Amino acid sequence: MLSFRLAYIFSYNLFQFCGHTWILANTIARFLTFGQDALADTFYSVGLVMILCQLFSILELFHIADGIEKARLLPRFIQVMEKNALLIVVIMLEEIQSKPVVCALFFFWNVLDLLRYPHELLCVLDKPSVAMLWTRYTLWIPLYVVSVATEVVTIYQALPYIEPTPSSNNSSAAPAQINLPLVLMLYLPVLALGASVTVWQLLKERKHHLGKWSKKTKRK
Template sequence: MSLCQLLSILEVFHIADGIEKARLLPRFIQVMEKNILLIMVIMLEEIQSKPVVCAQFFLWNILDLLRYPHELLCVMERPSISMLWLRYSLWIPLYILSVANEGVTVYQAMPYMEPSASSSAYIHLPFLLMLYLSLLTVGASLTVWQLLKERKHHLEKRFKRKKKK
């Protein structure tokens, strides 16, 4: 899973090269957020066996299964109304669940991070994780707001085009 997630960095290059039509900064932040979670939290042996990690992988994969077929059909210029609806409707509650689960994962990892924090460091790792959780909450709120705007835009555009035909 770690290798697959690290390869997701290619998504950023696909956007930069114009292969995929998406905003670069939000996707970059999303990819880096997932990679940070994998590197900082899930690599801890004590956390790997927790159910929240399995749930996180499941949610990430479901989100990708909703996004990638839609993107592929758009690249092939064969967009599907059902894939469009799934991508922009089902994706939002799943994203919220994923972020909430990610917060629980980070929270559950905090007790295991304390012993590994350097005593000479001015800022302990659990403090940084609390800051991360705060930023995650703000970022997720902005992302959901943006997803709702995108959903309205794409679905209205698609249904207007369908009515004209």
Template sequence: MFTFRQVYTFSYNLFQFSGHTWILANSIARFLTFGRDALADTFYSVGFVMSLCQLLSILELFHIADGIEKARLLPRFIQVVEKNLLLMVVIMLEEIQSKPVVCVLLFLWNILDLLRYPYQLLCVLDTPSITLLWACYTLRIPLYILSVITEAVTIYQVLPFVGPSAAFLVLLKLYLPLLAVGASVTIWQLLRERQQHLDRWNKKMKRK
């Protein structure tokens, strides 16, 4: 018999998994159909669903704080803030939405999330997979580094479109070093989290 917490957690992860799967499938289908021309309006096609998924990801901070999800709060907080702030910038500046870098960024974000949500779904069902565990906590580290580099490139390409808004321009320039510091802390925390999860799995297998 599932508890309310388990039903909620399963539903949340299933929604996120379905949303990101739709985004990725839609983006790939458009690219296969229209080629490079599809890059120009990818954000128009998937931006709403992507924004909704990222907005709801704020709930994960409460999940971790409440013990619903066993993960480190700091790296997840940094990642959630990074994505939502950058999405707000992209949404506000229509000129940047058609840039190929935005399409690449959305692709990397989706791959990162599609590594995590299937594993969490299996954890809710108490049927974790070592393959998904390894992929979730190993592959996401280089992918996260690539996504941070892409975020920095996106911010750099945003700067010419900011216009006369000096305050906004200063904030964006300040964001770049903060992004580097936050990414460094996150990578360190992700490496520790990976080691802890793999050690816990090995201990579990030895007890069996």
């Protein structure tokens, strides 16, 4: 049973690593080939694989809850939900899919995941690398802040294309209006609060893991 769990979590992390590597390599290759013209086609080129990777990332919440992966549930929940929520907005709005900010958003998301999943693979193999450990818990934090700022810009650019939609109402009165732009505007402070909590938790994890590695090195 234990070997099956290890094989499963290794396969999951390998799948995510390969998926995000393909997305990032495809994005960079298209940009080097077609220049700025490639920015408008980023979603159409890699959007499906990105959606699959982000949908599968929901499984990580169950991994942590089940104890397969040792990590804090709250920051991971915030990271997974904010990405999937923003993807829904991008998928809904064809006008925003060709914006350069979507290319920037996908770029930062993939760089962040390619800093994390190799570290997770080495941990599963019980062969942690101090370089990967330092990268995972040091470079990851400022890049995460930049990615959240990109998410804010994406939401801001999507606002002009969103119109209030009528909600279902069985009464004879006029249907109520759901003000989606207002909902997104209210989501922005929630996003900022969630990102602050995530950074705070990541700083605690960084102190714990790097301190643990330092003590282990001194004993040797």
